Amino acid sequence: MPATLDELTHKVEQQLNVIYENIDLPMPITELSRLLIDEMNIPNNFVEPVPYTNHWSEKDMMLITYGDSIVEPEQKPLKTLESFMDTYLNDKINSVHILPFFPYSSDDGFSVIDYSSVNESLGDWQDIEDIAGKYKLMSDLVINHCSSRSAWFQNFIKGSGVGKDYFFTADPSDDLSQVVRPRTSPLLRETETAEGTKYVWCTFSHDQVDLDFRNPHVLLSFVSIIRQYLDSGVKVFRLDAVAFLWKIVGGPSINLPYTHEVIRLLRTLIEHTEPETVIITETNIPNTQNLTYFGNANEAHCIYNFSLPPLLVNSLITGDCTYLKRWLMSMPPAQNGTCYFNFIASHDGIGLRPAEGLLSDLELNTLVNTMQNFGGRVSWRTADTGEQKAYEINIALFDALKGTIGGEDKWGLERFICAHAIMFGLEGIPGIYIHSILGTPNDYEKLKNTHHNRSINRHRWDYKLLKEQLDSDYSSHSKVLTRMLALIDIRTKQPAFHPNATQYVLHLGLQLFGFWRQSLDRKQSIFCISNVSDEKVELRLNELNLIVTDDWVELISNKNIEDTATELELMPYQTVWLTNLKNE
Structure with a gap:
């Protein structure tokens, strides 16, 4: 392992040589390596990271929330969130994932306009730092794409300034038939630029334009962004949609070796700057592919256990744990220095790709139909064959578990608590969505207003109304919170619930x-x-x-x-x- 700055520089050079082996760079690898280390501001007397170290314990529990999931008049939402956590969660939950809190143009934050700013409607960097001073803070690094309204993309259109060569383009005549995507919209966005018509690669939507990491200046920009987030107290980086980061025309353009090497490089730079910092990869893909993002304990510290939500919900609505048990038996124990990040509800939905090969088509269809019967919606993707396949189920978990395949019943609350009791006990760090800990049901009004399926599980609470509900002994929200916190209180005191036990x-x-x-x-x-x-x-x-x-x-x-x-x-x-x- 590197022991001096020179040895660290040499390691970074080796990683860069793998990433850019077939690319004619605008600068020598040695210069790029020094620039990356300088951008991270790694000191000469850096602390050498200890391999296979667990940066977590049984006391870790992550709340997942938007910055404005709870609002109060005349107060910035980040302050309201801090107040809620201090009042109701402070001695039970020690970590928080605040979903993208930057200026954005679409996708509820995941189309970032400016990575260096906090969305003014939420608060400012001081608000972020205040929360980071009390809780272990996870921030998104939306690394695959940015907003079409960003300064980078506007410079791409103008053909000058930072960003003019930051975006991946292809030609409509290229063979793009193998590209794996989670959306049904056209892959290429026709864009008029100062240099003529260009076709920009858009994995997710035409407002989310994909970055081109073949250009080392893109990498340098993100290292600068990482440095800023570290300075603001971020302890956990969630690499959003990172599986799609590297593209090669003519192939699937997902999970490429170059993507894995970029993650390894970012880990090298981050852990030599702040050794306690953790990287989590968000890769909503089939289970066997997801596991590869651990590398050899040298890539992601944690990976999302994406297969858990569909398998657990399937077990609870069928009364049969066969598939869940079979999957858990197949999961390798995470070696020290790595662990699973468990969740059963999120701001998106119940992803179905991670259940492919684990649930039969019949089981998947039954799951989808049952969720639709409980008010859920379905988001679709285009398969390799051109067929439309269910990509994710959009539904609040509280409603998803209000019955079985036979219909709604009286056991909804018990089933809901059971799901979380299972998750809290499993190997890994638990992440609990704010609308789960509050027992929030489907938000049909928001769905109607936005026409986006995911809005059904992105309710925005008025803090005064929420407090009234939580301070009542009779509301379902109070009952859910009380029972959740009781389980969390027990869980975080048991050494056998260490994420690597x-x-x-x-x-x-x-x-x-x-x-x-x-x-x-x-x-x-x-x-x-x-x-x-x-x-x-x-x-x-x-x-x-x-x-x-x-x-x-x-x-x-x-x-x-x-x-x-x-x-x-x-x-x-x-x-x-x-x-x-x-x-x-």
């Missing part, structure tokens, strides 16, 4: 989904077992082989297990956490 899947039949966790020091064991059905189910404790000389307790109910050979009756959607070492 040992995990084994249990075989308890179709209706009981279970797994065993063991702390890194091997002192604490927790058996996490959930009834995923709408029927009572008997759990035979002797099947778990509990060590009879230990004193066992069920953490959620705080009840002692007097007889390890007895049976426990699990109510529909009840979860138990059985442990031999209770931590208060």
